[in-house]
Amino acid sequence: MEKFTRNQRISAITKILMENPNKIINLNTFTEKFNAAKSTISEDLIAIKDILSRLDMGKVETISGAAGGVKYVCGISKEDSRKFVEELCMILKDRERIIPGNFLYVTDLVFNPYIIQRAGLILASAFNKLDVNYVVTVETKGIPLAYEVAKMLGVQLVVVRRETKVTEGSTVTINYVSGSTNRIQNMSLPKKSIKSKSNCIFIDDFMKAGGTAYGIIDLLKEFDSKLVGIGVLIDNISIDKKLVNEYVSIVDFAGLDESNNAILYPSEKIKL
Amino acid sequence: MEKFTRNQRISAITKILMENPNKIINLNTFTEKFNAAKSTISEDLIAIKDILSRLDMGKVETISGAAGGVKYVCGISKEDSRKFVEELCMILKDRERIIPGNFLYVTDLVFNPYIIQRAGLILASAFNKLDVNYVVTVETKGIPLAYEVAKMLGVQLVVVRRETKVTEGSTVTINYVSGSTNRIQNMSLPKKSIKSKSNCIFIDDFMKAGGTAYGIIDLLKEFDSKLVGIGVLIDNISIDKKLVNEYVSIVDFAGLDESNNAILYPSEKIKL
Incomplete structure (x- = not known):
């Protein structure tokens, strides 16, 4: 041998x-x-x-x-973490990212493995000590980040859909109010996707008022399970009335300044 | 030091x-x-x-x-690859996976990091020698697999949406005919997501008639780019009229037998 x-x-x-x-x-x-x-x-x-x-x-x-x-x-050194978040802020500050309606274009970043792997590592490290059974996200742009976190924590990823699909069997659907637009929206999840009495964390690309996260808490109640943590890549801190209090974020986005530049800095919610 | x-x-x-x-x-x-x-x-x-x-x-x-x-x-030994694909077939054969409409429930698997990491490694290894610039998928269930392949190949992931979003800037939308249902559907992609003259591969969770893959070829033409490979997790081989010829798949699904058991085996399209 x-x-x-x-x-x-x-x-x-x-x-x-x-x-x-x-x-x-x-x-x-x-x-x-x-x-x-x-x-x-x-x-x-x-x-x-x-x-x-x-x-x-x-x-x-x-x-x-x-x-x-x-x-x-998994773990990442404070130095590597800080370097990465500063690099991410620089990338986000590119003026070409501001698109009509004063939105920040982040689609390429949330689907960029280099960015998502590192951001996922930072978020997973923040939840390493919790007893997590599932990582939950809502389609579509948070999926790679949530997948990375689920992989690092060694647990199943669960993706909440906006509509029910015939290929998902029986589903549970709830209505929730989007915190920033005040519109009523749907969330659906196959019945067999979460076992009862589970601990879940919610991962997403962007936090506005936190309406989606708040809806997830409701949805999980239908599965007799609870939300034990929330992590996002970018937190829009210019919206000061948040529906959820405790969460971690990697980058803070404070809107645009007078010259129309995006105001971005490493979030204070993650210990770097 | x-x-x-x-x-x-x-x-x-x-x-x-x-x-x-x-x-x-x-x-x-x-x-x-x-x-x-x-x-x-x-x-x-x-x-x-x-x-x-x-x-x-x-x-x-x-x-x-x-x-x-x-x-x-990246690479995976033939032995590990074969063992994994056999294990995956066993998991898929579980009778509880057959849901009303004779669909195969795979939602948990396409969001399971253990499965997706290994499947992604097999697919990425199949495209290692091509000069790939982007990995393309269509939302939602193929995203983790496509992300894994993009990461292994060190390139950007591009996710085609069913509808346009205000946060994506200018988009290109095409109509295509779904091969299995013959319905006309939409595909949209932000204009800035793909540079011209790029080589792309398309990764998805499930192949039926291949209408989506065929649509992707059309969509990429709008970006002056081309599709150089297609890879899927499960190929429904009971549909024999495929719109695309060359692709790799990991598991072949041949429908249900007389006792309503799913017929599944390691695909012949991937060299194990």
């Missing part, structure tokens, strides 16, 4: 851990794959743990017991 | 490469981060290259020249 050097095992184990964030991997998986003793694998893991914590790139936790093993818990 | 051991550098470099698939990273990034000579980093990279190729887990390519460096190109 093949033998591997320590360097080789460490590279491969790092890759496997990272591909399975928040999932417990039994040490036997590694001893079998690399034809090595448990003590050898344990030493490999110590080297990996050590470097991740030194560079503040997340951590490897050991879970003892029969169902035990190790798991990678 | 801090010093790192070879094991530590190898773990951290593996992580950084994997977080930036298909992006060229200059060796200076590593020499500065780890306070090490170029020759030392080169040796680290040789160990990483070696293990990835031995375990068939993707590869690290060296790009020479001034803008050169190394990049991680």
Whole structure:
């Protein structure tokens, strides 16, 4: 049977851990794959743990017991986080992003893997310590970000639709009032999408008055489940009457200044 | 300044490469981060290259020249790929997935990071050698899969909407005929979302007659760009008149048998 050097095992184990964030991997998986003793694998893991914590790139936790093993818990250093958020603010300040109606064009960013991966890492790190069962979002622009957060937390993503579809089976539909436009809108979710007594977090690209987040709380009640956290990429802080109080955001958008430049800065709601 | 051991550098470099698939990273990034000579980093990279190729887990390519460096190109071993696709077929065969109208309920799977990450890796590996500028999908259920493929290929994701939105600026809208229902539908895309002369691939969760893919070809013409590949998670092969010929799929769905069980097997269109 093949033998591997320590360097080789460490590279491969790092890759496997990272591909399975928040999932417990039994040490036997590694001893079998690399034809090595448990003590050898344990030493490999110590080297990996050590470097991740030194560079503040997340951590490897050991879970003892029969169902035990190790798991990678995502994390990002304050320095990398701050650098990224400052870069994002610069990108957002581009004057060409202001489109008729004084909206900020962000469609390319919410579908840009470079941006979304880093933003997802920051938000997931903020909810790492909660016992989360599902990440919930509303179609369409928040989906990649919510997917990234769900992946990092090792849980299922649930996407609330604006209309019911024949391919979704029985659905639960609620009406809610959009906080910024005061219009009544629909939200639907397949009945089988959330188990009762679940803890959910809501992730979205943009927060205005928070009407959608407020609607999600109502929708989750229909599933006998509750919202334990809210995270958004951009918070429009020029709307000061918010329907929800506790949430984290990455960038604050304070409208346009007199020369029609977007006012943007790293949010105070996330600890950088 | 801090010093790192070879094991530590190898773990951290593996992580950084994997977080930036298909992006060229200059060796200076590593020499500065780890306070090490170029020759030392080169040796680290040789160990990483070696293990990835031995375990068939993707590869690290060296790009020479001034803008050169190394990049991680994703890949999955035939064995892991086959195991995953067989597991996916088993999951899909669950009788509870057949919902009124004889539809297959897949909503949970297309939003499940474990499934989508692996399916995305298989599809991205199929398009690795093409010069792709954008990954295109149509809202909503194909978004996580298309996002994963875009991330692995290191390119921008573009999501075609069913309606135009005020937050998207000027848009291009086309009409197309859905191949399976023969209904006329809309597709819209912001004007600034795709640069002219681009190569795009289309990724979706489900292929019926291929009307959507066919519509995408038309839509891309409006952007003076072309479709160079199509990849789907599930192909309904019981519809034999397809509007597109060349595409890759992961699972073939052949309808229901006499006892109302879904007929599913690993697709022949992907080399496993």
